[in-house]
Each structure stands twice: as C-alpha cells, then as structure tokens.
C-alpha cells in the first residue's frame with residue numbers, strides 16, 4: 217500500500233451536486249458563470265439541496281422557512297457573550313454552531329425530512345451567529361433579523377443595524393453564489409467523513425468549519441488581507457512580492473489543487489473588486505491586487521483562486537478582516553449541507569487505510585529500563 221500525499225487525484229465519492237471538469241465549475245450542471253450573473257444565493261442554495269432551480273412558489277416557501285428560523289436561541293447568544301473578546305472568529309463560529317444543536321430538539325433525528333429542515337435552519341442561523349458574534353465582541357447587542365429580505369441583506373443589516381445599500385447587497389449576494397459549493401474540497405470532505413459515521417448534521421457542519429478555518433483553505437481570504445495590509449501601498453507591491461517569492465513564501469490567494477489554469481470564480485470577484493473600488497472612489501486595493509497577480513502569475517505561473525479578490529471586495533464593503541472566513545462559511549454551509557444530505561442518502565462509512573511507515577517488531581520496555 218502506498219499513500220497519495222494529500223489524496224491528490226483520488227476520487228473519494230460520487231456526487232451530483234457540483235463538478236469541476238476541464239476547469240469549468242458547475243452546480244447541478246449549471247455553469248458558475250451563468251449562476252454568478254443571474255442567480256440569487258437563495259436560488260443557488262435551493263438548487264444545491266433539491267437538484268433543481270426553484271419556481272416562484274418554491275422560492276417563496278424557502279424564504280418563509282429562512283424567515284422562521286433566522287433568529288438564534290437566546291442560550292447561544294448568552295454563550296457568545298461569555299467568549300473572550302479576542303476569540304478567533306472561526307473558533308467562535310465553530311463553537312456557536314456546535315452549540316446550536318443543544319437547542320434543536322430534532323438535532324439527532326435522522327429522517328430525510330428532519331435533516332432537510334436542519335439544512336435550512338443552519339443556513340438561516342449561521343449568518344445570525346456571525347453577526348451576533350461581531351456585535352457582542354464590540355459590546356453591542358445583537359440585532360434581531362428582518363423578515364422577507366435576502367440572506368445577504370439580512371447579514372449586513374444584522375451587522376450594522378442599518379439597511380444596506382443595494383449595491384452592497386448585490387455584491388455580497390454574488391460572492392455567496394460563488395462560494396456555495398466546490399465538489400470535494402477539504403471542508404466538504406470533512407463534513408462527509410463525519411456524517412458517514414451516521415453522526416448528525418450539526419457535527420458534520422462543525423467539522424467542516426474547523427477545516428475551512430485553515431489558511432490553506434477558507435482562511436486564505438483573511439490571509440490575503442493581512443498581506444495587502446503588510447504591503448501597505450501600490451509602490452511596495454513589487455519589492456514585497458519579489459522578496460516573498462525569492463524566499464519561497466506562499467502567496468495567499470494563489471494556486472489550487474484542482475485548477476491549474478485559473479479558478480473560474482476569481483474573474484467575477486476581480487470585476488466586483490474593481491466596480492466597488494470605482495463606486496467608493498478608492499481603487500488602491502484593486503490596483504495592488506492586479507499588480508500582485510501580474511507578478512505572481514508572471515513569475516510562478518500561479519493564478520488567483522476564489523480567496524484572492526474576495527479580500528478587497530469585503531474590505532471595500534466595510535467588513536472586518538476576520539469576518540471574511542465566517543462569510544465563506546455563511547455561503548458554504550449550503551454546499552456542506554447538500555453534501556451531508558447526499559451522503560446520508562447513499563451512506564457507507566468512510567475509512568481509508570494508512571501506509572504504515574513506523575518501526576516494526578518493537579518491544580515494550582519496562583518503565584525503569586527506559
């Protein structure tokens with residue numbers, strides 16, 4: 217038995233949710249470019265869960281369900297108030313989402329209907345948890361969600377207490393569409409491994425959040441912003457990047473395990489970054505990002521992934537840097553839950569083998585002889 221490091225190229229599940237074929241990403245067979253231009257995030261979540269786009273009445277019913285579940289249990293709010301003020305935002309999210317299960321009587325119910333409803337609940341509540349955490353750590357009260365508005369609108373409203381501008385809602389909504397699912401990425405795989413033991417959906421999503429947190433995966437969007445802040449100005453881009461590449465440092469937001477000719481989502485975020493920069497009259501982050509891309513692609517052949525331009529987009533929307541990865545989770549919980557439901561439908565325990573490379577024929581040495 218020999219191991220494939222990082223399971224590169226290993227096909228570990230059959231799925232009908234999203235595909236990456238010849239560099240083209242689809243959700244349920246629909247090209248991401250088409251969805252990014254035309255679909256709302258709620259339509260996409262429905263598509264991922266049910267395998268088809270919703271008609272008007274199906275979408276209205278989903279909106280009603282989201283409205284019914286968005287408010288988070290008071291017990292979870294009280295717990296968030298006890299978190300240290302400097303808690304890592306993804307650690308807070310992981311803990312709070314795990315604790316949502318304690319307040320859901322159906323948490324361990326395993327019927328398909330119960331699990332589908334819990335997917336909707338998690339989708340509704342995850343943005344409310346992120347917004348509540350963001351406010352509570354600033355000593356502010358959480359804001360009750362609105363009804364009848366999109367997830368993007370509600371999230372920005374729950375963060376600030378003000379109805380966001382239409383352009384901000386549209387940008388965030390499109391970012392949510394672009395992040396919703398991505399085949400067997402690390403966090404989705406973690407979710408599937410967890411629920412393949414027939415553990416519950418909250419455990420699956422909690423595992424996924426833990427996996428998304430790392431800077432090689434979802435945590436890269438925050439790391440990109442750390443880099444942009446360190447660079448500080450357009451003039452410093454070239455010396456900074458040349459030095460980083462000469463020292464064999466990884467440039468966050470570049471490279472991908474599957475896409476070798478570029479991530480099809482990045483161009484949408486690049487365009488959004490430029491448009492928001494123009495609207496706010498500050499194109500510096502966008503121009504710095506373009507220059508970084510020119511240097512990294514020019515010297516290493518690496519292309520930006522979904523995380524690269526999302527950093528300048530979210531910053532231009534006025535969102536705190538450490539909420540970027542939680543926002544990724546707000547979107548990706550749609551994909552995680554779709555994969556969890558798919559795993560339950562045709563389950564088998566996921567249990568690969570290890571190529572043992574440790575000592576052999578070793579003997580127990582009594583403690584006094586060591």
Ligand SMILES: CC(=O)SCCNC(=O)CCNC(=O)[C@H](O)C(C)(C)COP(=O)(O)OP(=O)(O)OC[C@H]1O[C@@H](n2cnc3c(N)ncnc32)[C@H](O)[C@@H]1OP(=O)(O)O
Pocket residue numbers: 222431432433434436465466467468469470471472473474516518521522523
């Ligand atoms: C939503 C997402 O999860 S998208 C990915 C987000 N992550 C990042 O942006 C972090 C930066 N990127 C990376 O670390 C990697 O490109 C990954 C983790 C995304 C993919 O990794 P892998 O498929 O394992 O590629 P691996 O790390 O083996 O890289 C292959 C080579 O390219 C180099 N490389 C890959 N990414 C980068 C990068 N961002 N900057 C500089 N060099 C890089 C590696 O150093 C390695 O070089 P070597 O062969 O000389 O040692």
Ligand SMILES: O=C([O-])CC(=O)C(=O)O
Pocket residue numbers: 395397398400401402433472473474521522
């Ligand atoms: O697929 C991956 O490995 C990472 C990624 O781009 C995502 O999860 O969106």
